[in-house]
Amino acid sequence: MGSQVHGTQDFNKNKRAEIKFSDEAMSIVKGIISHYPEGKQKSALLPVLHVAQAEFGGWLSPEVMDYVAEVLKIKPIEVFEVASFYTMYNLKPVGKCVLEVCQTSSCWLNGAEDIVKYIEKKLNIKVGETSKDGMFTLKTAECLGSCGTAPMLQCGASYHENLTYAKVDSILETYKAEGKLRSYTDLDYKNTL
Amino acid sequence: MGRKLLIHNDKVPGIHTLEVYRAHGGYASVEKALKTMTPDQVTDEVKKSGLRGRGGAGFPTGLKWSFLAKPEGVPRYLVCNADESEPGTFKDRYLMEHIPHALIEGMITSSYALGAKKSYIYIRGEYFYVARIVENAIKEAYAAGWLGQNILGTNFSHDCYVQVGGGAYICGEETALLESLEGKRGNPRIKPPFPAVAGLWGCPTVVNNVETIAAVCPIINMGGDEYAKIGIGKSTGTKLISASGHINKPGVYEIELGIPVEEFIYSEEYCGGIRNGKKLKAVVAGGSSVPILPTELILKTAKGEPRLMTYESLSDGGFQTGTMLGSGGFIAMDEDTSIVKNLFTFTRFYHHESCGQCSPCREGTGWMEKILKKFLNGTATESDVELLWDIQSKIEGKTICPLGEAAAWPVAAAIRHFKQEFLDIARSKKFVDVSHYNRLNKIIA
Numbered sequence: 098m099g100s101q102v103h104g105t106q107d108f109n110k111n112k113r114a115e116i117k118f119s120d121e122a123m124s125i126v127k128g129i130i131s132h133y134p135e136g137k138q139k140s141a142l143l144p145v146l147h148v149a150q151a152e153f154g155g156w157l158s159p160e161v162m163d164y165v166a167e168v169l170k171i172k173p174i175e176v177f178e179v180a181s182f183y184t185m186y187n188l189k190p191v192g193k194c195v196l197e198v199c200q201t202s203s204c205w206l207n208g209a210e211d212i213v214k215y216i217e218k219k220l221n222i223k224v225g226e227t228s229k230d231g232m233f234t235l236k237t238a239e240c241l242g243s244c245g246t247a248p249m250l251q252c253g254a255s256y257h258e259n260l261t262y263a264k265v266d267s268i269l270e271t272y273k274a275e276g277k278l279r280s281y282t283d284l285d286y287k288n289t290l
Numbered sequence: 291m292g293r294k295l296l297i298h299n300d301k302v303p304g305i306h307t308l309e310v311y312r313a314h315g316g317y318a319s320v321e322k323a324l325k326t327m328t329p330d331q332v333t334d335e336v337k338k339s340g341l342r343g344r345g346g347a348g349f350p351t352g353l354k355w356s357f358l359a360k361p362e363g364v365p366r367y368l369v370c371n372a373d374e375s376e377p378g379t380f381k382d383r384y385l386m387e388h389i390p391h392a393l394i395e396g397m398i399t400s401s402y403a404l405g406a407k408k409s410y411i412y413i414r415g416e417y418f419y420v421a422r423i424v425e426n427a428i429k430e431a432y433a434a435g436w437l438g439q440n441i442l443g444t445n446f447s448h449d450c451y452v453q454v455g456g457g458a459y460i461c462g463e464e465t466a467l468l469e470s471l472e473g474k475r476g477n478p479r480i481k482p483p484f485p486a487v488a489g490l491w492g493c494p495t496v497v498n499n500v501e502t503i504a505a506v507c508p509i510i511n512m513g514g515d516e517y518a519k520i521g522i523g524k525s526t527g528t529k530l531i532s533a534s535g536h537i538n539k540p541g542v543y544e545i546e547l548g549i550p551v552e553e554f555i556y557s558e559e560y561c562g563g564i565r566n567g568k569k570l571k572a573v574v575a576g577g578s579s580v581p582i583l584p585t586e587l588i589l590k591t592a593k594g595e596p597r598l599m600t601y602e603s604l605s606d607g608g609f610q611t612g613t614m615l616g617s618g619g620f621i622a623m624d625e626d627t628s629i630v631k632n633l634f635t636f637t638r639f640y641h642h643e644s645c646g647q648c649s650p651c652r653e654g655t656g657w658m659e660k661i662l663k664k665f666l667n668g669t670a671t672e673s674d675v676e677l678l679w680d681i682q683s684k685i686e687g688k689t690i691c692p693l694g695e696a697a698a699w700p701v702a703a704a705i706r707h708f709k710q711e712f713l714d715i716a717r718s719k720k721f722v723d724v725s726h727y728n729r730l731n732k733i734i735a
């Protein structure tokens with residue numbers, strides 16, 4: 098149908114054919130679409146992309162974006178232009194746990210830079226890179242609204258606040274032991290660490 | 291102790307549940323409005339209250355509501371702006387996380403006034419867990435009949451939905467938010483038309499901040515006149531302040547508008563003074579985009595009067611010697627803080643968050659970030675200070691939305707009040723981050 102996502106060269110038709118929401122994910126997607134008037138299903142795009150990212154390995158491949166376009170009955174380019182605008186959508190593969198360390202003013206005033214350096218050293222990666230075992234991707238983020246509990250990092254739906262080196266150690270150890278993909282849509286967001 | 295109207299029950303166990311919220315007087319404004327008032331009477335009370343938009347702009351809420359076009363047969367919408375992203379601001383998150391029903395109650399009462407059958411709460415994507423809490427509260431409200439068909443047996447029916455964003459500061463601008471709610475990139479629209487005429491899907495729409503909508507509940511309960519008695523002049527009621535930085539007790543505080551800034555910083559009821567016995571150097575009083583002020587100007591106006599926590603007092607003296615109340619994102623910095631480095635984090639933020647539609651903002655924010663980086667690595671010259679000033683002056687007023695101003699003002703204010711710091715770095719060719727060890731001690735501990 099010539100529905101390749103604009104601007105990407107590595108669209109794989111075979112991979113595309115395998116992509117399909119699970120029944121559970123599909124019912125969530127249908128629920129989201131029902132929030133909007135008839136014919137305005139495009140409004141569901143941002144939340145549906147979050148569901149897709151959680152469902153298909155933590156990132157949005159061209160094939161996944163193409164599939165989302167089909168589900169929402171919109172053009173693939175409409176999905177790509179949105180996915181590439183917002184920071185929460187990963188357009189490249191990432192580790193199972195994406196660590197996003199806030200670095201804006203209040204977090205900087207409380208040591209965010211040293212937290213970033215500490216994680217870099219501990220995981221032996223730089224900001225933007227993924228650890229060799231595919232477990233962690235380290236990112237910096239702009240203000241996440243946790244200024245009163247700075248410094249902080251977000252991983253999936255969880256906010257980890259008032260960070261210290263010891264706290265970072267325990268977060269990394271716990272996540273590594275769990276070994277599972279952490280998504281923004283996770284239900285176990287309660288910050289217990 | 292100041293009066294509290296929004297988060298007075300925040301420490302009550304289980305207040306996030308409908309049962310406990312209701313037991314503490316919750317949803318009274320819905321009962322009062324739907325059973326005893328007309329929609330216009332509700333709007334009148336909000337007008338009388340003098341409530342001003344709590345997201346940052348401070349526009350009178352009742353007036354905004356009265357601009358809403360009401361053509362026959364066209365749906366109208368209320369949209370709650372919960373895209374809280376202004377650095378230094380975390381009050382809406384606190385309110386939604388702890389007392390989600392306060393927002394939902396406000397959404398119902400406000401929607402009744404506006405004649406909106408549907409409303410949307412647009413929550414920034416990073417607050418996904420907060421969105422879950424609000425969604426659960428909405429489910430409870432439906433089950434108890436506060437949402438849905440014929441609420442309280444009246445003719446008023448209402449549906450309320452949550453939408454999460456995708457991570458973009460610009461979506462806090464109301465037209466960018468509407469674009470995002472329609473499933474598009476968050477590019478602000480050219481105004482007019484204003485959302486009150488053509489908003490969500492081209493229909494008349496009111497966009498209000500979380501705190502603004504929650505404030506409608508006490509206003510209806512106590513009456514607009516009574517609410518207006520709190521505060522000073524045109525700064526009526528209470529305001530949530532997000533306090534952060536080098537203070538002893540960071541957190542969200544509800545204040546009566548009108549308390550002195552000095553009391554807010556130093557009293558035990560609020561921030562509890564500056565950490566580690568340090569002296570205060572500067573304050574960003576209303577979120578990253580408002581001008582930073584040095585201690586002497588934040589505590590007292592240029593005329594020598596005590597500076598108060600009101601829209602008027604904080605802006606006294608204009609930008610030469612004043613600032614703005616803005617979103618109430620209050621960041622205090624101690625004597626060791628580098629204003630240049632802090633400014634760099636702001637400018638990097640605005641560069642990152644510029645939507646890219648307007649060249650002055652898209653390019654200018656990047657240039658400013660690059661120049662500020664030169665200061666941090668010791669390669670800046672004295673003329674770079676002039677260059678920074680020149681660039682910021684050419685962004686302000688030349689963009690579709692106020693992100694341009696938001697990026698320009700902090701740069702201008704930092705140079706205006708702390709020029710010597712820039713010059714010292716340029717002359718010595720060295721940047722020393724004195725406060726680094728203070729920060730390190732905190733996170734090693």
